[in-house]
Amino acid sequence: EAGVVQSPRYKIIEKKQPVAFWCNPISGHNTLYWYRQNLGQGPELLIRYENEEAVDDSQLPKDRFSAERLKGVDSTLKIQPAELGDSAVYLCASSLVGGVEQYFGPGTRLTVT
Amino acid sequence: DQQVKQNSPSLSVQEGRISILNCDYTNSMFDYFLWYKKYPAEGPTFLISISSIKDKNEDGRFTVFLNKSAKHLSLHIVPSQPGDSAVYFCAALFGNQFYFGTGTSLTVIP
Structure with missing residues (x-):
């Protein structure tokens, strides 16, 4: 079974530019989460x-x-x-409705210069 | 307001010994507690969970202990293996909201 898919894996952009991240959750998972993880912190x-x-x-x-x-x-x-402060890893996760266990994708590392 | 805290940023353990990772929380209403493992350039992977009505859950080499009076949980890994080297996050669930700690980097020395 395929896991959570995210793209791109890495993205470098200049400030003021737009950026988009894509996530495909595990089939059948109705609940989808987007998290941001800053360096040295947990996902938020x-x-x-x-x-x-x-x-x-x-x-x-x-x-x-x-x-x-x-x-x-x-x-x-x-x-x-x-x-500039948006530089972080953006994680997508999915779960069954009401499920305790979340499945995370590999994340997209965004660098804003 | 950090509701879930991991006060040890890093931990080093010899292969074969026990690794103990700790986590403290502030909200007594949390329903579940979870541990995730994260390798570099990968997303967190679910490891083990425990309901707030239990005080221990075991899965192979991994055991999670919950002390509700102290608002403290711990993850024990026995025996520790080099492949266990990763960042470990504890998380707590209240309703549908997950709260994550800041992580502890475990290094298992061969």
Whole structure:
């Protein structure tokens, strides 16, 4: 069974440029999470989806970040415009609804210069 | 407000000995506690979990202990192997929200 797929794995952009990350969760997993992990820190939730619905986006900086999960499967996280402080690893995870165990993708390492 | 804390950034252990990783939390309402293992350039991988109504869960070489009165959990790895060298994150679940610690980097010395 394929795991959580993320692309790209690495991205380097200049500040003020837009960037997008893509995630394909494990088949059958209705819950999808986007996390941001700064160096030396644990993952911090940005947004959680149950199917197509964003049920928790309280930590998403909505002035520059947006996310979508069309058809309740793949998801895209966008930053526009990027700032230097956005440099981090962006992790996508999925789980069954109400599941305790999350499955993480490899992450996208974003560097904003 | 860091609700889950891992106060030891790193730990070194000889191969074959026991590794003990610690985690403290502040919210007594957490439902589950989990440990994740992370290798460089990979995402965290689920290792083991424990319900808040239990005090011990064991899976092979890995055992998690929960002390609710102290709001403390620990992960024991016995015996430690070089392949266990990784960053270990503890996490706590409240409702549908996961809270992660900052991680402990374990090095198992051959």
